[in-house]
Amino acid sequence: MIEAVSLTRLYGAHAAVEGVTFSVGQGEVLGLLGPNGAGKTTILKILSTQIVPTSGQARVMGADVLKEPDRVRALIGYLPEVLPLYDQMEVEEYLSFVAEARGLRGAQAKKRMDFVREALSLEYVWHHPIAYLSKGYRQRVGLAQAIVHDPPVLILDEPTTGLDPLQVLEIRDLIRQMAREKAVIFSSHILSEVEAVSDRIAILNQGHLVAQGSLRQLARAAGWRRIFRLRAKERLREALEALPGLEPVSETQDQKGLWTYRALADDKIRIEEVLETLKDRGLNLLEFCEEHPGLEEIFIALVRESHGAG
Ligand SMILES: Nc1ncnc2c1ncn2[C@@H]1O[C@H](COP(=O)(O)OP(=O)(O)OP(=O)(O)O)[C@@H](O)[C@H]1O
Numbered sequence: 001m002i003e004a005v006s007l008t009r010l011y012g013a014h015a016a017v018e019g020v021t022f023s024v025g026q027g028e029v030l031g032l033l034g035p036n037g038a039g040k041t042t043i044l045k046i047l048s049t050q051i052v053p054t055s056g057q058a059r060v061m062g063a064d065v066l067k068e069p070d071r072v073r074a075l076i077g078y079l080p081e082v083l084p085l086y087d088q089m090e091v092e093e094y095l096s097f098v099a100e101a102r103g104l105r106g107a108q109a110k111k112r113m114d115f116v117r118e119a120l121s122l123e124y125v126w127h128h129p130i131a132y133l134s135k136g137y138r139q140r141v142g143l144a145q146a147i148v149h150d151p152p153v154l155i156l157d158e159p160t161t162g163l164d165p166l167q168v169l170e171i172r173d174l175i176r177q178m179a180r181e182k183a184v185i186f187s188s189h190i191l192s193e194v195e196a197v198s199d200r201i202a203i204l205n206q207g208h209l210v211a212q213g214s215l216r217q218l219a220r221a222a223g224w225r226r227i228f229r230l231r232a233k234e235r236l237r238e239a240l241e242a243l244p245g246l247e248p249v250s251e252t253q254d255q256k257g258l259w260t261y262r263a264l265a266d267d268k269i270r271i272e273e274v275l276e277t278l279k280d281r282g283l284n285l286l287e288f289c290e291e292h293p294g295l296e297e298i299f300i301a302l303v304r305e306s307h308g309a310g
Contacts (some may be wrong), residue, residue, distance in 0.1 A: 001027050001153055001183030002047065003173065005162040006056035008040050018207045019056070023033065024183045024200075026152075030212075031198030032187040033299065038204040040187035041081050044157045047185065048078040060153050063087050068168050073304040077146035079156040083138055084145065087131035091122060094130060095144055101148035116144040119174055121167070135162035142173065142230065147178065157184035160193060172197050173178065203302050210306045219293050222301045226265045231287035236261040241280045245269030247304070265290075 002024040007016045017039040026032040032040045045051045046058050049069040057064060063071035086094055095116060117123060120140040125133055132140065139162045148155065159175065160168045175184060175197055190195050194201055195215065202212040211221045219225065227249065228282045230236055236259060237251045248266040254260065272286065278285055 001028075001061055001184055003032075003059045004047070004056070005058075007043065007046060007053050007058055008052065008055045009046060010054045015207045017046075017053075018047070019025075020204075020207075021056075022202050022208045022212055023208065024185050026183055027180055028199045029179045029184040029186070029197055031194035031201045032185065032204060033189075033194045033201055033295075034187075034204030035303065036209075037190075037206070039207040040204055041157055042202075042207075044078075044155050044185065044187060045080075047072075048076055048080070048155050050080070051072055075151060076153045076155055077149065077151040079142050079146040079154075079159055081157045083142040084140060085130045086136060088129065090127050090129055090278070091133070091141055094124050094141065095148055098145045099148050102137055104149060112148050112150060116148050119147075120144050121127070121170070136164055136167060140167070140171075152182055154182055154184040154186075155267065156184065158188055160188070160190070168193070191295045191299055201295065201300060205303050205306045208306065210302045215295055215298070218295075218298050220300070221294075222298050222305070223266055224266075225267055225293075227291040227293050227297060228263050228265045228271070229287075229289050230261045230263075230285055231293055232259055232278075232283055232285050233253055233257070234283055235259050236278065236283060239278060239283055240274065243269070243273065243277055246274070247301055249300060262291075262297075264293060266299055 005021050007017055007020040008015060020043060032043060034040055046053050047060065047066060049065050049072050052066055060072045060075050063075065065072050095113060099112060104112055117126060120143055122140060122144060125137050143159060159173050163171060172193065200212060200214055201218060203210045211218050215223065235251060237248055240246055241248060244267040245268050249262045249264060251259060251261045
């Protein structure tokens with residue numbers, strides 16, 4: 001449904017996106033994750049025909065963004081970073097204007113208007129001018145305009161920005177629900193969100209695709225299979241930092257004053273080596289356990305690795 005091949009976008013000599021290749025199938029959600037300036041918005045702008053790629057190709061259901069931008073626009077629902085709202089209009093007026101522009105009429109238009117009003121909890125502000133809406137409501141109206149015409153492809157730039165925690169959960173559910181028969185690509189800074197909503201994750205850093213796949217595939221790509229969690233009365237980070245095969249993730253102190261140190265562990269490192277190192281330094285371990293790495297740990301490792309490589 002969405003295909004990008006060697007996508008590159010230059011701003012002067014600076015590559016905002018370089019050589020990025022990915023695809024999104026029907027019924028699939030691809031989450032774009034990356035630090036500030038990684039190139040997420042640039043990719044979504046190319047897919048939605050807001051800007052053109054310098055080289056490479058992008059297609060939506062076979063329609064090329066350069067050759068058939070109108071066809072692409074008809075197939076997508078797009079939530080941009082900067083919302084396309086008309087402040088002087090009321091919510092209902094604006095959404096019915098969008099629905100009409102998208103070709104919806106009569107009963108079909110009414111059905112879709114009812115759907116977005118309910119799905120995005122817009123009842124309370126339905127007749128309010130957009131200029132008076134809070135940030136969260138503006139974002140919901142932005143989402144409503146992206147989905148009102150029930151497009152087969154959704155392109156969402158930071159869809160939960162400005163929403164309260166309950167709304168965040170509702171919007172995530174809505175995206176998952178809509179994804180059953182659509183292809184969805186979205187960007188987010190929030191790791192837990194990308195983890196919760198995506199079938200596959202594409203990690204970007206400085207315009208490059210660092211890795212993509214399911215969480216399990218990403219963990220494998222990063223070469224980190226396990227997390228070692230160690231508890232002690234003293235800090236452990238310094239003692240273990242030099243040990244090859246361990247990548248520190250966090251060190252925290254609880255209310256009782258005990259320290260918990262978490263590190264990614266590769267396949268080669270053995271817990272005996274860790275214990276010996278601690279013994280040599282006169283440190284006593286209170287607890288040890290192994291966990292599966294989550295997206296946060298994998299993301300840290302992959303982005304650090306790509307900085308090292310770059
Ligand atoms: N119009 C522009 N002119 C020049 N440089 C730009 C322009 N738009 C984006 N860039 C640069 O391209 C790079 C990628 O930007 P982009 O907005 O795609 O990143 P992002 O991953 O969406 O970041 P954020 O999470 O901060 O929104 C950045 O270095 C940015 O400064």
